[in-house]
Amino acid sequence: MKTNLKLAWRNIWRNRRRTLITVASIFFGVLLSTFMTSMQEGTYSKMIDNVVSFYSGYIQIHQNDYWDNKTIEYTFQPNDSLIQVLQENQEITSYVPRLESFTLMSYENSTKGAALIGIDPTKENQMTNLSRWVEKGQYLKQGDDGILLPVNLAKNLGVNLNDTLVLISQGYHGASAAALFPVKGILKFPSPAMNNLGGYIDIKAAQEFFSVPEKLTSLVLMIDDYSKVNQIKHQLQTELKDRYEIMTWDEMDPVTKNMIEADRSGAYLTKGILYALVGFGIFGTVIMMIAERRKEMGIMIAIGMQKSRLSKILFYETTLIGLIGVIFGFAISLPFIIYLVYHPIPLTGEAAKAYEQFGLEAVMYFSAKWFIFARQVLVIFILTMVVYLYPLFKTYRLKLTEALHS
């Protein structure tokens, strides 16, 4: 193997300029693709993060059929066995209760329909760090009687801090629900969608408002490893014997999921074209290498080299060219991407507006997850394997006497 590698290494540098041009094409391919994928994954991750950590959690437990109806009639009181299952599951890092329904919020002449979310202020803050988004006023205390409003909703209603809001809704079994809530704080989320969502009150106040003491609409779960979401869901379904509706973040927010999938598909096409160009670059070099060395290959077989060994040398040559390009690509892209992970690019002007229209924060986030880089190695490896079919075919089809006299 050592001799084969030595031969391959020296062979690729026989035409230094050509090898460098090929390496450069792979290098730019890797750099562009890594940059693109990192930006995509960073943005997706931020979108999922927005959905998950700001609001939905990775998994939610509801009363059966809650999600299709979303009314206060589908509440449940978590019993000890449910809490035990959640506490014993090592993958679940935390869970919080919520009671959520639709209300009409009024202030002076303005009335708006919005969600009213009853939370446990302490637990919620531990999980979603809700208090960090308080722009004005104060975060809720346990047993508080006030309401936190997101900035856009407050603006639409024309309320300010300490103004009193009238809330009207329908309680459990058709009971009327009406109450006054002073505005305790104004929240400003980085995600524009969240800034319109609804108001937050203490869960006890919400239970009283909707006439469902001790009851919840959802238990919101956070887990350690995002990739295990479905596995944990199935585990819980089995353990809880399908007594509850268990939903993952993407089931609750298919729009985000579909948006990510659609964007990913578009990017695959762009990257496919990029890699096709890189592939043709390598292929061109390999064709020239083989054409130039046909006689030499004939000599090697004539003096006793097996075709299998000759193909191995050609395999090393093709792979080495790919590998050098990938290594250089990584050497430049890795520190660059790591820098961008810690220093995301804020967008301004039209680009920022476009992001905000989609309910996204106007910042370009990047990701340095291992698979972004591993995928490059895999793609370049597959490309070189496909390109390598040509020298492999040529070696085994080589007619010795013709090659020797070429």
Add this chain to the structure above:
Amino acid sequence: MNVIEVKDLKKVYNSTEVKVNALNGIDLTIEKGEFTAIVGPSGSGKTTFLNMLGGLDSPTSGDINIGGTEIGKLSSSKLIDFRLQNIGFVFQAYNLIPVLTALENVEFIMQMQGVDKKQRQQRAKDLLIQVGLGDRINSRPSKLSGGQQQRVAVARALASKPTFVLADEPTANLDSKSTENLLSMMEELNKQEKITFIFSTHDQRVVNKAHRVITLEDGKIISDDRKNE
């Protein structure tokens, strides 16, 4: 002892509309230690015959027996291995591996044979000293003259301890001094180590040195002259 036995060897090329009988029934025996030149005009079948003897091309009919092995019956892979173990090649255009040094070129054959590293390095050095290139062992072919490259090619051909060495027009690209040096060296190796050499050549200087001269014409042997040493 016979090294090569050829019986009724024929080669017909069908690649054009007209069939070409490149070899028309050759019978020949070559003994160990012979220093033989195969001569003849262009198109007489010299190169085709040498390709057959070297197992580089297959005959249309007839047998070639080298050291007891019918090479026509070997599979492609076994034939490559047979060449490695039994036949040394010297080509007209030297055809050394350009990315390897003189030493590595000679060593490479033995590496393919699976000879131990120390042993093959020593033998490669000895052979290069023997062909007068002891001071150029680390030079790549591009840094050597034509005559020096052909000497490395001879050392490479001998490295595998072959049954015989086939040399196809080995002096065609050499000047007269290099030709003289190369021929003297091969003659010396033939005398001292009883290495069998078979040349195809147009060069009268090679013919003059040969102990046996076989003349081909239209794919047939028309004369087979042995000289008294």
